[in-house]
Amino acid sequence: MKITAFGIAKDIVGGKRIELETSGNQLSQVREALTNTYPDFEKLKSLKFAVNTEYVADDYELKENDEVVLIPPVSGG
Amino acid sequence: MEKIYVTSEGLNPQACIDQVRDDGSGGLVTFIGNVRNKTKNKTVHYLEFEAYEPMAIKEMQKIAEQAISKWKLYDMAIHHRIGKVPTGEEAVVITCSSAHRKASFEACEYAIDTLKETVPIWKKEVFEDGETWVSAHP
Numbered sequence: 197m198k199i200t201a202f203g204i205a206k207d208i209v210g211g212k213r214i215e216l217e218t219s220g221n222q223l224s225q226v227r228e229a230l231t232n233t234y235p236d237f238e239k240l241k242s243l244k245f246a247v248n249t250e251y252v253a254d255d256y257e258l259k260e261n262d263e264v265v266l267i268p269p270v271s272g273g
Numbered sequence: 274m275e276k277i278y279v280t281s282e283g284l285n286p287q288a289c290i291d292q293v294r295d296d297g298s299g300g301l302v303t304f305i306g307n308v309r310n311k312t313k314n315k316t317v318h319y320l321e322f323e324a325y326e327p328m329a330i331k332e333m334q335k336i337a338e339q340a341i342s343k344w345k346l347y348d349m350a351i352h353h354r355i356g357k358v359p360t361g362e363e364a365v366v367i368t369c370s371s372a373h374r375k376a377s378f379e380a381c382e383y384a385i386d387t388l389k390e391t392v393p394i395w396k397k398e399v400f401e402d403g404e405t406w407v408s409a410h411p
Contacts, residue, residue, distance in 0.1 A: 202325050203395030204406040241411045246393065249328040265325055265393075271407040272322070272329075272353060272394030273306045273365050273385055 197226065197264065205243070205266040208236045223247075224254040226264065241269045276348070277333045279324050279394070281356040284363040288352075293370045295347035300374030302381040306365040308358050318399045320364065322355040325393040329353070332392040336384050340369065344376040349384065353394060364396075 197216050201209050218229045223245050231237045244267040245252055251267070258264065276292050286305055293301060308320050337349040349369040358364050367384050371377040388394075396407045 200325075202323055202393065203397075204409040207406075240409055246325070246328055249325075249331055251391075265328070267325070267393050268395070268406070269408045270389070270391065270393055271396040271409075272324075272392045273389045273396075 197258070199226070199230075199264045199266060201266045203268045203270075204240065205237075205268040208234050209266075221258045222254070223252060223256045223258065223264075226258070227254060230266075243268055276350040277330060277337060277352075279326060279329055279353045279355050281354070284352050284354050284366050286363065286366045286368075289350045289366040289368045292350040293346075293348040293368045295370050297372060298347050298370035299372055300377045301368065301370040302374070302377035304365075304367040304381045304385050305363050306385065308360045308362055308364055310360040312398055315400050317360055318401060319360060320358045321397040321399060321404075322353075322358060322364065323395045323397070324353070324355045326355075328393050333388065336387050336391070339387075340380040340384050343383075344369075344371060344380040346371045346376065346380055349380065351384065351388070353388075353392075355394070 199214050199216055216229055218225045237243055246265040246267050247262050333351045340349050347370040352366045354364050369377050369380050398405050
């Protein structure tokens, strides 16, 4: 599964785009795979997901061609 | 020029004000977020902003729509800078206009507070001896 990262998430995974092996298509499984592979995510204040430019909850079932983006704590303004 | 946008160019507060002017408005409020030169006594060289642009625009549009409807504003504009921003320069400009000032003051505060919570933009502080992503860790 292809995932795009921004901000500190980009530094943690070592790049803007990564390929991740997951045990299924639910976002909770993506979160699990991510924190197993990159334990530094556990140190963040929060980690949200956006799919196709909208925030989604962890029970979201990913479909083909969904654009998955990691949203670490935002700090605009 | 769009009323809601991100840009790597310097911001122009007057342009943001002009976008929300209305003859029926008796109160126009502007919030300008500047780049501070110090954080906890450490000298900041500059800030580096990164945005997930299509979503950042969408989230800023949601903020403006909600504010316009809740406070019955004439209009609201939000301009956010991205990329490298030197100290002293504007990182964000928010303007809004309403019949009376109270609505605009409240709406403008709501807009900047919500932006800091929901809009996918990230700020990195660059110091002489290192850099940190702001608010990333508890």
